[in-house]
Amino acid sequence: MNELILEMRGITKSFFGVLANDNVNLMVNRGEIHALLGENGAGKTTLMNILTGLYKPDSGEIVISGKKVTFASPRDAIKSGIGMVHQNFRLVDSLTVSENVILGLNDIHRFLNIQEIHEAIGNFSKKYGLNIDPKAEIWQLSVGERQRVEILKMLYRKVGLLILDEPTAVLTPQEVVDLFSSLRNMAQEGKTVIIITHKLNEVMEIADRITVLRGGKSVATMLKKDITRQELARIMVGREIPKVLSRRCVMSEENVLELTGIKALNDRGMEALSGLSVCVRKGEILGIAGVAGNGQKELVEVIAGLRPTLAGSMKINGKNLTNCKPGDIINAGVAIVPEDRVGMGLAQNFNVIENLIVKTYRDSENSRRGFLNWKHLRKNAEKIVKDFDIKTAGVFSPVKLMSGGNQQKLLFARETSKKPSLLVAAYPCRGLDLGATHAVHQILLSQKEQGTGILLISEDLDELLNLADRIAVIYEGKITGIVVPGKASIEQIGLMMCGGGKECIS
Amino acid sequence: MYILDKLNEGKCIRFEKRLSVPPVTYLIVPVVSVILVLLLGGLFLALLGYNPVEIYGILLNGAFGNTYNFTETIVHAIPLMLTGLGVSLAFKMGLWNIGAEGQLYFGAFMATGVALFFHDLPTPLMLTLVLTAGFLGGALWGFVPAALKVFIGVNETLTTLLLNYVAILWVDYFIFGPWKDPKGFLPYSKVFPQSAMLPVYPGTRIHAGLILAILAAIILWIIIWKTTWGYEIRLIGENTQVARTAGINIAKNMLLVMIISGGLAGLAGMGEVCGIIGRLQHNISPGYGYTAIIIAWLSRLNPLVILLVAIIFGGLNNGGYALQMVGLPESIVTMLQGAILLFVLGGDILTQYRIKIHRRGCGV
Known part of the structure; x- marks a missing residue:
């Protein structure tokens, strides 16, 4: 079990004078699940991009199975058995699972026998517990299923060392359970897994060993069984994390946002919001809990004025702004932090x-x-x-x-x-580390205390319980219930949004 | 990435994406491209049995060799400047206006209409009118595809291109038909009254269109980098989603930008008929509107650089006439222009990627 498969020694890489990796060391044993833990900007992704040949290190060396290597491209890395599943999937929406898996492979016959390939890939996916229909087209799949296709792609290329960049950021609790069981499966089959993350819960649940990066440096490597959560958190952040967020109730009875019976279609022309009604009051954080794909995206777009409503009305500060232009809605004091900050935000x-x-x-x-x-x-x-x-x-x-x-x-x-009266934040902490998450939470709370009404969409129940004054559960385009944290059990909410209860952070 | 992977497959030469592009690359790449074009063209000329050095000498001399040749180069550069500026504004917003040629023709057509039918007007009024008419003609030809895109979602690349042929045939119809000079045999319109002619720098054919072009370049530069409107244009070109979320009226901006883009090309057409020829005729442009696209890209959509690059291309056009005298086809110049764009676009890849040569084997 202690055979080294990967050794990265003294890796240094700087961008424009900023050191992203500073003399980083990483040792990974064959067949283990190794967590690369660190805050955002700690250099985790940079290190893995160097390992997969995307970036060239300024100095340092990479040794794989005792052989020194240099990679010029991800293709080189894959040839050496190293594959990465990125946060943003690289799949062709209109092709099937099988077609995506074989895309770019050279040893496939010019005339494809697609039936055979479907079969081979179907068997392959079962072997690792990655249940997926090889004939399905990508656009029909959920985010979790797409991730499985990405993993499948790598396994099909006979990758021995699989790197996953923040794999759970986009998954529902149930999908996380499935993913972890697949990963354990792979480790048992002799594959090595590196999982990049900043979530302590996950590290404690899945990892065999842990390497912590902080400020571009590798600060410690340890076995999971030798360490507690609290110690790990301290090593990762380098300071004590404030445990409880101070919360004051400043909610008033005044409605900032009033949605009544909103109906809207999604991009594929199917009904995504089917008579949704909800209010956000001045000075409250209203959490929207739910599994992604139940109308959250469309809800944000309706409020932003980017998606027409077919029925229902929207009032902001008592003013009817149903189907108004985005500019009018901004002027009415609505601020939006969209889900897709790369595509829609900046x-x-x-x-x-x-x-x-x-x-x-x-x-x-x-x-x-x-x-x-x-x-x-x-x-x-x-x-x-x-x-x-x-x-x-x-x-x-x-x-x-x-x-x-x-x-x-x-x-x-x-x-x-602009001191908005309504702030809509969709998954604002998705993909962020503890430090940045904390900063975002502070911003949300201080905005609320200044009297802003906040609509916070999140999949993280703990986050909602920590921040929200009320939690509305969205399911199939409708609000199925509104609860007050503390008065409803986590299990109750979890059940409503179709997940199980989770351990509460801090 | 797949194509790159393909390219890289089994080769000892690989492409790697550059993380940062050193600013000097933006200078080196075009210069090296031009040198490579000259080498390629030289090879071609040598194969035809000419001495490349001699031919290039003739070309250079024909373009910049003496005062007269230089002023003629400027004359050719004026429409290139105006059309280049026009298309660059549309490109900045991500609109593929490849219809500068048609917009130029329609501007010339409208200016001609004014010059022929209001021939008694005093000079200042007349000049104002032909200028306005030229601009509006081009603007109309830019507005049509913009409106089709905004209201029905028709791809502007196709409509702008196709409208080029419509405008050229439209002009042909008028000079072969209703506007044909009754006293002439050739398909020309009547000669314009002197009041409709743009002022000319004495002793040359350089007309006031040059001032228009320089003014337009400065104004465009200011608009793009200093004004909120320019910011809107750039934001739409950069990320339409963000612009929409920010409440920017994209439809209005598309219409406006295409009106100005076409209007500038229309001014170029007006300059040709009111500054040089003095009447409307067939073939008033040897493809200025297409060369404009090359110029805009070579200049990286920078209005001030467009002026300079237009002079170089004007020189190529003008020098081309000198080549005809030694019996070479003028299309040599077209070939060189095309090759320059090809090489610069190829060079563009090198600004984004670097080539790495693995001398010893291709193993990892």
């Missing part, structure tokens, strides 16, 4: 300044008579970067170079700058 090639003013560029202090006041914009952006502790190479550098956590902070900084 323009990746724009710099920090330009992204900050997306909704305020017309304001009198930002522009006069149609001309942007760059001097003011720059000063203001520099202040915001400091206030929100956003790590960036400068306000003129494009946001695509920033980590996910910092992009999210930037997005919150922008959305809250």
